[in-house]
Amino acid sequence: MIYFDNVSKVxxxxxxxxxxxxxxxxxxxxxxxxxxxxxxxxxxxxLLLAEEKPSSGNIYFESIDVHELSRxxxxxxxxxxxxxxxxxxxxxxxxxxxxxxxxxEAAGRDDAEIAADVPHVLELVGLADRADHFPHELSGGQxxxxxxxxxxxxxxxxxxxxxxxxxxxxxxxxxIVRLLGKINELGTTVxxxxxxxxxxxxxxxxxxxxxxxxxxxxxKKGKYRL
Numbered sequence: 001m002i003y004f005d006n007v008s009k010v011x012x013x014x015x016x017x018x019x020x021x022x023x024x025x026x027x028x029x030x031x032x033x034x035x036x037x038x039x040x041x042x043x044x045x046x047l048l049l050a051e052e053k054p055s056s057g058n059i060y061f062e063s064i065d066v067h068e069l070s071r072x073x074x075x076x077x078x079x080x081x082x083x084x085x086x087x088x089x090x091x092x093x094x095x096x097x098x099x100x101x102x103x104x105e106a107a108g109r110d111d112a113e114i115a116a117d118v119p120h121v122l123e124l125v126g127l128a129d130r131a132d133h134f135p136h137e138l139s140g141g142q143x144x145x146x147x148x149x150x151x152x153x154x155x156x157x158x159x160x161x162x163x164x165x166x167x168x169x170x171x172x173x174x175x176i177v178r179l180l181g182k183i184n185e186l187g188t189t190v191x192x193x194x195x196x197x198x199x200x201x202x203x204x205x206x207x208x209x210x211x212x213x214x215x216x217x218x219x220k221k222g223k224y225r226l
Contacts, residue, residue, distance in 0.1 A: 002048065021210075021214070026189075028184070030189075032199075032206070049081065080158065084148055084151050090150075095134055096132070099135075099146055118131075125145040125146070139172070173199070177203065
């Protein structure tokens with residue numbers, strides 16, 4: 001489904017974000033990318049989303065080289081990849097319902113589809129009773145669940161979560177991890193970037209560990225090797 005083929009990203013002679021990285025992600029897999037800050041995890045995500053270009057190597061999504069696409073074609077690939085970030089990135093003046101529906105509006109979905117799908121995903125993330133609340137009226141964990149609802153409402157093939165629990169307390173952290181696991185069980189590929197060893201060891205799924213931009217471990221049994 002996703003294949004990084006000998007990918008490097010060099011910003012300068014003393015700033016190498018990725019160095020000859022090769023790995024594949026299978027459909028419906030739950031993969032964690034781990035490593036200390038600056039190890040290259042976020043750079044990988046930016047390259048997958050075609051927000052940046054690799055210095056060398058190729059990145060394939062469903063057999064398509066994402067960096068061979070035109071500007072007009074890139075959004076079609078991005079719609080197949082839902083993204084969740086540490087800082088939520090919610091629109092502050094829109095309710096939970098409106099934040100989620102906005103993703104469908106941007107994709108050109110009609111009103112009937114929006115009315116059917118948004119309540120369903122808010123129910124899935126446990127926020128059916130918070131649909132009319134604005135972000136400032138929600139806890140950090142609830143805001144992140146809105147962000148996840150927004151990411152999955154378009155039924156993407158992949159969810160990419162970049163440090164999604166970084167701003168959350170332990171209780172909300174585990175709620176988000178369990179929710180990502182549930183989404184994966186429903187058939188969506190999940191790529192989780194984190195530096196939290198406890199989360200990784202508890203999930204028990206495949207883990208790729210990065211250090212100084214290189215893959216130092218690819219563990220099928222879900223252990224943080226640093």
